[in-house]
Amino acid sequence: MPTQNPEALDDGPTLHIWGGQPLAGHVQISGAKNSVLAIMAAALLCPDHCRLRNVPNLTDIARMNQVLEALGIGVNYQNGVLDLDTHHLTTSKAPYDLVSKLRASFFIIGSLVARLGTARVPLPGGCAIGARPVDLHVRGLQTLGAQVRIEHGIVHADVPGGKLKGGKIYLDYPSVGATETLIMAATLAEGETTIENAAQEPEVSDLANFCRAMGARIRGAGTNTITISGVPRLHAVDYSIIPDRIEAGTFLVAGAITQSEISLSPVIPDHLSPVIAKLRDMGSDVVQDTVNSLRIIPNRRVATDIETLPYPGFPTDMQAQFMALMTLSEGNSVITETVFENRLRHVAELVRMGADIRLKGHNAIIQGVPFLSGAPVMATDLRASAALVLAGLAAQGETVVKGLHHLDRGYDNLEAKLRGLGAKLERVNPTVME
C-alpha cells in the first residue's frame, strides 16, 4: 500500500493560477520572518516592554505569539507593529502543542535559561525537510553551565546558582538557530562567551543588533566568530526588522521565470549577493536603482549549477524557487542540497507540470523544457509551495496548488502582491458541506 501523502488529504483552500501572464510594476517586500522569530525569542531576555516594527503578517508569527502568551507575555500585533510586554514571565515551561507546530519557538530556551536559570522546552521534532536536531543548541548551553537532560521529549535545562557563565563554544556546523539560541543565552551570562564557526546569516546579525539595542555587548555578528560580554540587565527597545531577503529573492525569480521586468523594495542588496549572482549566471540582468531597491530585467534563461551552503553561500531557502526557474532554462542544471536531508520533495510536483528532473541522492538534475503545463500540485513545505506558485505563473493553462498552509507560514499577502504585478490567480476556499 503506497504511503498516502498526508498532504493529499488536505481539503483546505486551493490557489488557482492561470499562467502565461507577463508581470510588471513594483512590489513591496515585508519584514524578515526568520529575523522576527529569533528576535521575539530574544525579547524574553528583558523584563520590560519591546516594540518591533515591520513585522509581517504570517502564521509562523501568530504561532510564536501564542507561545509567548503561554509564558505570560502580553502580546499586541497591529498594522505590522508588535508590542511585547515582557515584565512577567509566569512560567519557564513552553507548551508542547505550540512548540511542536513551530520549530523556531525552540530558540526561547536560550532566553528562558538566561533570564530564569531554568527552562522546560519540548523538542521541536522533525518536519518535512529534515530531522532538525537541536544537539548543537544543547551542547552550547552545557558549555555555558546549564545542566541539560531530555525526558519524554522535553528538554530540561537548569543552571546551578541561577546564572550562566561565559565560555568558549565551537559549533560543529554553523547552525543559524544554535547560533541565535547561544547569543541569547550569553547576553546575561557572567563573563565573556565566544561562538566559533557561528552562522553568518543576516538574520543572526539582525538579532545581535536587536540585543545590542537592548544594551547587550556583542561583537562579530555576521562573521564566523561572535563574542558576547554578559551584562546584568537589558532595557526596553523599539526596533525595526530588516527586509526579508528570501521573499525578495522569490519575487526576483518571479520576474525571471515569467520573463518580466519588475522592481522591489525595500531590500538590502548585500543580503542577496548569491541570489543576484546566480540570476545573472542564468541570463537575467539585476540592477540596483536606489540604495534599497532592485529591478530584474530578464533576457535568455540559461542553465547553471547551484550548491546550497551556509551564508554567504547560496541559501537553501531559495533552492526550490531556482529549481522552478531551471525547469524552463536552456540546458542542463544541477542542484546539490547540502543543508537539509530532505528538501527536494518539490521535484515530484514540478515533474507533474512537465519538468524534466532526475534525482540522484542530494542532487537534482534538471533538463530545461520548452514549457510547463498547469496541473493540480501539492505543496510539501514552505519554499516548495513558493516554487509551485512560480512554476504556475509561467506554465500554460491553470495550476491548482494545495497545501497553502505551508505558503501562509512565510509569505505575507503573496496573492495580492502577485496580482498587483498583473498575475492572474485566485484563492478558493473549500465549500462548507451542509
Ligand code: EPZ
Ligand atoms: C533556520 O533554520 C531557518 N529558520 C530556516 O528557514 C533555514 O532554512 C535554515 O536556518 C538554514 O539557513 C529560521 O530561522 C526560523 P540550521 P534552523 O540550524 O536554525 C543541522 C524557512 O524556510 N543542525 O542552520 O533550524 C540541521 O539539521 C526555514 O524559512 C544540527 O544538526 O537551521 C540542518 O541540517 C526553513 N544540529 C543544518 O544543521 C543542531 O543543533 C542547518 O540547520 C541544529 C542544526
